[in-house]
Amino acid sequence: MRGRLVPILAALQPIWLRRCFQTTSTLRSFSNQIIKSPSLLSLDLADSWSSTSKQSDSSPIQENTNNWTAKIIDGKAIAEGIRSRIASEVSRMKELIGQVPGLAVILVGQRRDSETYVRNKTIASEEVGFKFKMIVFPENCTECEVCNALCRFNEDPSIHGILVQLPLPQLEQHLDEAKILNVISLEKDVDGFHPLNIGNLAMQGMEPLFVPCTPKGCIELLLQSGVEIMGKKAVVIGRSNIVGLPTSLLLQRHHATVTVLHAFTKNPEKIAREADILVSAAGVPNLVRGSWVKPGAVIVDVGTNPIEDRRSEHGYRLIGDVCFKEATRIASAITPVPGGVGPMTVAMLLCNTLESAKHAFNFT
Amino acid sequence: MRGRLVPILAALQPIWLRRCFQTTSTLRSFSNQIIKSPSLLSLDLADSWSSTSKQSDSSPIQENTNNWTAKIIDGKAIAEGIRSRIASEVSRMKELIGQVPGLAVILVGQRRDSETYVRNKTIASEEVGFKFKMIVFPENCTECEVCNALCRFNEDPSIHGILVQLPLPQLEQHLDEAKILNVISLEKDVDGFHPLNIGNLAMQGMEPLFVPCTPKGCIELLLQSGVEIMGKKAVVIGRSNIVGLPTSLLLQRHHATVTVLHAFTKNPEKIAREADILVSAAGVPNLVRGSWVKPGAVIVDVGTNPIEDRRSEHGYRLIGDVCFKEATRIASAITPVPGGVGPMTVAMLLCNTLESAKHAFNFT
Known part of the structure; x- marks a missing residue:
């Protein structure tokens, strides 16, 4: 009887809770293929104070000089490389299982910077071969309308990532940001803003679903x-x-x-x-x-x-x-x-x- | 139809998830009565860089001198004051609703420091009038046995706080700490170690159930x-x-x-x-x-x-x-x-x- 308890408990937990505590080899290999960031769990090290803590700082990054001409870190080029590897993966996915990732974006109001960001996401998403869905609400929409749309995306099996473009317009605080973000299914919260994700990001031995x-x-x-x-x-x-x-x-x-x-x-x-x-x-x-x-x-x-x-x-x-x-x-x-x-x-x-x-x- | 969506959504969420996002006046008044720590939400301030950020550090805590005799912060006396106020609250609770708080502790193995800590908790708990339950497992117990006991405490309405004394003994890594702690119901996780609690502790605008x-x-x-x-x-x-x-x-x-x-x-x-x-x-x-x-x-x-x-x-x-x-x-x-x-x-x-x-x- 006792031997069967843990699997039963595991089965009773919501799927996302189980996944927050697992590190699959998939996750690790994924990180290795597309980006350099390793899984956080793989970084964990025991803090052994005795050997390392008393050393003095003998290796500053660079010599102290005021004659630098800083190297420009070209985010555009690095991002292009990553997007190109993502596009290849999407092609492989489409070829092998006939499916592609789906991203859904909700935009409320007409902030010009938000519109720019969303436009960039739309273009990037379509370029790598994702399915892309967007809903634009007027500034004076209700919390309910936004939540309703999020629920539909939560239930849509063709959507794997959902985001609400922040900040939300605040006409007399009519849209509660925390409440709205909380409606997004944890498994589709690709922005990684849920407190559980932040907790798992903070704690050694844990791995967030999304950073x-x-x-x-x-x-x-x-x-x-x-x-x-x-x-x-x-x-x-x-x-x-x-x-x-x-x-x-x-x-x-x-x-x-x-x-x-x-x-x-x-x-x-x-x-x-x-x-x-x-x-x-x-x-x-x-x-x-x-x-x-x-x-x-x-x-x-x-x-x-x-x-x-x-x-x-x-x-x-x-x-x-x-x-x-x-x-x-x-x-x-x-x-x-x-x-x-x-x-x-x-x-x-x-x-x-x-x-x-x-x-x-x-x-x- | 839309007007009714938010209450329906709220009802569908697990109770603990709802509570993680709420700040009741109860929480605030509680903090004010027993301890000085305010609710974290009440501390939130907007980071407005323009006015404050460029000032220099003109107010060090104390004058720089090497002739201090440090004031000893008497944790024992401060803790006694808090315990005494808790005891009064427990009496009031018993008198008004015939109930007292219940604490359950699980101890695995025979680490002498862990035994001391648990003994202290037992005494303190009984002194303030709590109901107290403890289960001691031998070092070579199974993960299942511990989880089973935790589940019983989760379901026991007379228990409001559950803790597993850490660290757990590690005979060939037979007890997975994260997995065991995860079995504790969030609403009874009075140690506050759950990643969701840590996330809510970290994020401005959020309040953990337990710090x-x-x-x-x-x-x-x-x-x-x-x-x-x-x-x-x-x-x-x-x-x-x-x-x-x-x-x-x-x-x-x-x-x-x-x-x-x-x-x-x-x-x-x-x-x-x-x-x-x-x-x-x-x-x-x-x-x-x-x-x-x-x-x-x-x-x-x-x-x-x-x-x-x-x-x-x-x-x-x-x-x-x-x-x-x-x-x-x-x-x-x-x-x-x-x-x-x-x-x-x-x-x-x-x-x-x-x-x-x-x-x-x-x-x-």
Whole structure:
């Protein structure tokens, strides 16, 4: 009787709960094929303080010099490579089982930056051969209408990833973001914003179903650029649920020593200047000046701040959190805006959706 | 039809999932009565970088001097006060609804420190008037036997908190810790170790059902000692799932600027020396020497390392991670071992169990 209990318990748990605690070889091999990021479980190391903790920092990333011309980390090119490998996998899937991954996007309102992001996702999704569905709601739609649409996508077996483009418009707080995101089935939450995913991302010995796209993209940029993360001092500017927080947790799983700065941090400049790896996700144009950067540091600029520009096609252009001109003279490598983290976010979204579809079809 | 969708969806969700997203006034008022820790949601602040971020650190906690005699933070006395308020609440509950909170503990094997911890929990639990159940398994028991016992406690309406004393004995990895902990019903997981709880602890705008006991105890010690957390530099030594990680997340929710050190950190001494608040949870006796401490810092020593001592009653005594003699000369305040965090962990366990019972009985 007792011998049969565990399988029975397992069967009683919801599928997603079981999957949150499993690491299949599929997951690992997937990561190896398309992207460099390994499974988080495979990174786990015992913290043995005695041997390593007392060593002094004898290996700074680079010599201290003020004559850098930072290498530009070409997110656009790296993302293109990933998208091309995803397209091949989709072709193979279609050929072997007659199925393709499906992505569904819900857009509420007419924010011009949101529209740009969604357009980019649509194009990227169709280019790799995904099925793509989108519903656009007017700004004054009801919570119910959005939830209703999400439920239909949850039940649609041709859809493997669902996302709601954030931020939602707030007319008198009529749309509760947490409530709406909570309706998305965990197994299709390719943005990885569910608290259970964040918990599994944070905890050693656990593996989230999906790592949030932007943080995953940041790490992938570092790995593909040959930047070692383990043992490095990493500073993340910003602690948002969708970028700053998960990026800091992910860097910690990769064994960086992580400090998170936020608006209540005193003297952020001084702390940032100690970072070997500096990730800025504050959403403040030009917050990070040259004086914030340690000579030789690697900078990942997540900021995508629209500023008015009449010469530009859409009347605005995107700039980062980092004062690019100043930083390139001090850092050893930097991601540009645009063309850095942005394209990687889209590539990681496709990546998560492909992963989800592979699980759904049991396709390896 | 659409108007009725949200209530229907809510009804379809498991109860615990709904509760993870709600903040009842009960939760808030409870926190106010028994302990100082506020609800995490009530702490949330918008990160507005423009006004605060560029100020320099003009207010160190204390003047830089080497002539401190640190104030000893008396965890035993603070915990006694909390336990006494819990006992009053239990009496009130018994009088008004004829019910008391119930705590169940599972102990596997005969680790002497685990036996001590469980004994302390038993005594504390009975003193405040809780119902207490314990099952002791031999070291070579099966995973099934443990899970079976947990399931019975899950279904027992007189039990509101369940914990498995960790670490579990590992005879050829026969007991999977994550799998066993996962069997505990989320609504009775008073240790707060479930990934969903950790995710909700990490994310702004969310509130975990239960904050893990030791981290909650550390914050409570700081608050009851009048230590301001917001804007302070906090360094947490250790990143375990049960102490280091959740303590760092909790300090961040309280708006400290947090750095987590681990065994792969280079020059931890130098980083620790910058901390206004230093929490050590490495489990290494005397790791933190005087040279690791910033003059005037507040130290919370979570280490409870048993070392042999023939003169002691049980043949061993507990010492912390911090070299107490050296630290008291430099810090402004410090928790002793024993008598610091230890008693607070037990008090917070009682606190979480009372909270759980109040929810179960809808008792305010």
